[in-house]
Amino acid sequence: xxKKENGELLPLIKPSTGxxxxxxxxxxxxxxxxxxxxGGGPAGxxxxxxxxxxxxxxxxxxxxxxxxxxxxxxxxxTFGSYYTSAKMPSPTKQSELTLFPGDQGDxxxxxxxxxxxxxxxxxxxxxxxxxxxxxxxMVPFDPEVFKFEALEMLDAxxxxxxxxxxxxxxVDIDGVRGVVFETxxxxxxVKAKVIVDCTGDGNIAAFAGxxxxxxxxxxxxxxxxxxxxxxxxxxxxKFRDYVQANPDQW
Numbered sequence: 001x002x003k004k005e006n007g008e009l010l011p012l013i014k015p016s017t018g019x020x021x022x023x024x025x026x027x028x029x030x031x032x033x034x035x036x037x038x039g040g041g042p043a044g045x046x047x048x049x050x051x052x053x054x055x056x057x058x059x060x061x062x063x064x065x066x067x068x069x070x071x072x073x074x075x076x077x078t079f080g081s082y083y084t085s086a087k088m089p090s091p092t093k094q095s096e097l098t099l100f101p102g103d104q105g106d107x108x109x110x111x112x113x114x115x116x117x118x119x120x121x122x123x124x125x126x127x128x129x130x131x132x133x134x135x136x137x138m139v140p141f142d143p144e145v146f147k148f149e150a151l152e153m154l155d156a157x158x159x160x161x162x163x164x165x166x167x168x169x170x171v172d173i174d175g176v177r178g179v180v181f182e183t184x185x186x187x188x189x190v191k192a193k194v195i196v197d198c199t200g201d202g203n204i205a206a207f208a209g210x211x212x213x214x215x216x217x218x219x220x221x222x223x224x225x226x227x228x229x230x231x232x233x234x235x236x237x238k239f240r241d242y243v244q245a246n247p248d249q250w
Contacts, residue, residue, distance in 0.1 A: 025186070025187055026186075026187075027180060027186070027187035027188060027189045028185075028186070028187070028188050028189070029176060029178075029188075029189045029191060030059075030162075030188060030189065030190050030191065031191070032178075032191035032192060032193065033057050033058065033059040033160070033190065033191070033192050033193075034051070034056040034057040034058065034192070034193050034194065035047075035048075035051040035056045035057070035058045035059070035192060035193070035194045035195075035196060036058075036059050036060075036061065036178065036179060036190050036192035036194070036195045036196070037051070037058065037059070037060045037061070037196045037198055038061050038167050038179060038195065038196065038197055038198060038199055038203075038204050039061075039062065039063075039069065039197070039198035039199040039200060040060055040061075040062035040064075040066075040067040040068065040069060040150075040198075041067075041068065041069020041070060041071065041198060041200055042068075042069060042071055042115075043069075043198040043200075044060060044062070044067075044069070044196075044198035045067060045114060045118070045150055045153070045154065046113070046114040046115075047196045047198055048060045048154055048157075048159045049114050049153060049154055049157055049159070050113075050114070051196075052154070052157040052158050052159050053157055056194075057158075057160075058157075058158070058159045058160065059159070059160045059161070059162060059190060059192070060154065060159050060160070060161055060162070061161075061162040061163075061165045061167065061179070061181055061190060062161070062162070062163050062164075062165065063164070063165060063166045063167070064163070064164070065163045065164055066147040066151070066163070067146075067147055067150040067151055067154070068143065068146050068147055068150060069200060070200070071141075071143065071146060072143040072146055072147055074228060075143065075228035075229065075230060076228060077140060077141060077143060077228065077230070078138050078139060078140045078141065079115070079119070079138060079139040079141070080138055081131070081136060081137040081138050082109055082110055082111040082115070082131075082137075083106065083107045083108060083109055083110070083131065083137040084107030084108050084110055085107055100135055100136035100138055101136055101138075106133055106137065109131075114153075117153070118146075118149065118150065118153065119131075119139055121149045121152075121153065122139075122141050122142075122145060122146060122149055125145050125148075125149055126145070127141055127142040127144075127145025127146065127149065128140065128141035128142065128145070128146075129141075162181065162183075162188070162190065164183060164184060165181035165182070165183050165188065166181060166182045166183075167179050167180070167181055167199060167203055167204060168180055168181065168182045168187075169207060170195075170204060170207045170208055171189055176189060176191060177191060177192070178190045178191040178192050178195070179192070179195060179204060
């Protein structure tokens, strides 16, 4: 938002003043693939790897130049606990320093498959902490190691990649059925027998005419954004002293 002199807030992008017909463009059509996965976040990784290991020819298209989605581009930097709370941890003193939520119990993992294999690779590459009582069974990871290991996993499975490609439309004309991607080389069409929407926002499904809802049914509000960041030079001892001296702030 931007602020006017009288204090009124206006959107940075002004409302539309009409429409404009763009010139016709020519898009290159890539060879057909069995499965096209749109989006290289956690869901896309699982979809692409599962399809490839089942014997399908798979192409994964990603808007950025790396994999991971919000895990890497959004600096989420941790997998939440996927363990049941069979044994809850003992209550901690208010002044005790805990960098992870205190409500994650020591139970059994309820998610395996691609996630378990990825975490195993990350831990082996010194790119993550294995889930334990110390991490409250969450998995903090290094996003740069995540990018590399995810790429290695899919590359070994024979997945083909299309990076820096934003899915802007779908096409189903004259026997050409697929997704239109905006790239630095111009528009590209990837033909596919099956398209898996892993965009995070359901863009491909919406383009195809699928029904969807935005926000809550009562107020149409959506979840607010969280601000994630990385910090260097964190002085853990000084922080611990501060927490103990100011327990009401932590």
